[in-house]
Amino acid sequence: MSTFETIKNIAYLEPMNSFSEMVKDEFCAKHNISCFSTPLKTIKQIVEYVENNSDTLGILPAENTLDGTIRESLDSLIMAKDPNIRIVSEMILPIEYCLLSKTTEFYSITGLIATPRLIGKCQGFIQNELPRNLNVIEAPSMLESAYDLANHNLTYASIGNKKIAETCRLNILKENIYDDKNNMTRYVLIGNLETKPTGRDKTTIAFRTNHTPGALLEILKVFLEYDINLSYISSRPSKIEPNEYIFIVNFDGHLRNTNMLKAIDEIRPKTSFFRYLGSYRIAN
Secondary structure, eight states: OBOGGGOOEEEEESSTTSHHHHHHHHHHHHHTOOOEEEEESOHHHHHHHHHHOTTEEEEEEEEETTTEEOHHHHHHHHTOSOTTOEEEEEEEEEOOOEEEESSSOGGGOOEEEEOHHHHHHTHHHHHHHSOTTOEEEEOSSHHHHHHHGGGSOTTEEEEEOHHHHHHHTOEEEESOOSSOTTOEEEEEEEESBOOOOOSSEEEEEEEEEOSSTTHHHHHHHHHHHTTOOEEEEEEEEOSSSTTOEEEEEEEESOTTSHHHHHHHHHHGGGEEEEEEEEEEEOOO
């Protein structure tokens, strides 16, 4: 089993300079990790990569304030072939887009290069802050829109994140120009790594109940009996059996706590499927 000190690689969702890479940098700083990184195309590839490389961690988007739970991340983690792959840390990252340019003069901007999606999601800012006769050029990605600024004069700007501004050496003219100001994503760090209790932890489990009346209620009673606070519970269709559901539960505390261990020991026999998904410090 690895420790943060022995990690040699972290896998995250491409492209480079994305919010996933930004949160990768934050996780490395938080846990004092110095290693290589590998951008991959899909969430499933990240989980499989971590399974096949014991000295590797992976970063998955878990939940977004606008779009809700990222189901593919939960499904891939629950169905991982290696049950020791679990959540070891979490972080909440504000999804903030900025107006970037080679110039420092905001009021000189006459043109905008951006993806169609970001043009639509930043309409409030574009209509209220930029010229009415703005020349808009569509680009396939944030990074390419930033690169394309080299082909235009100083009066053009692009929409991107702070990572792209740093990489392309662009000035940030305006921050947080997205219409939805409270857009945040919770990311989780996964791997075969044991965490220690910090006093401010939560634990995540997934299970499927037996086909008996009141089966879920019997499990919930166990949490009540051991005075364990549930902070989140949801269900989703099982990919193991048709017409069955898997419940995902977050509760306060670390699995190393005596009460937690006793509760889990009582819950396991009441389920037809059980997966411990990790105990980790609650994100600030």
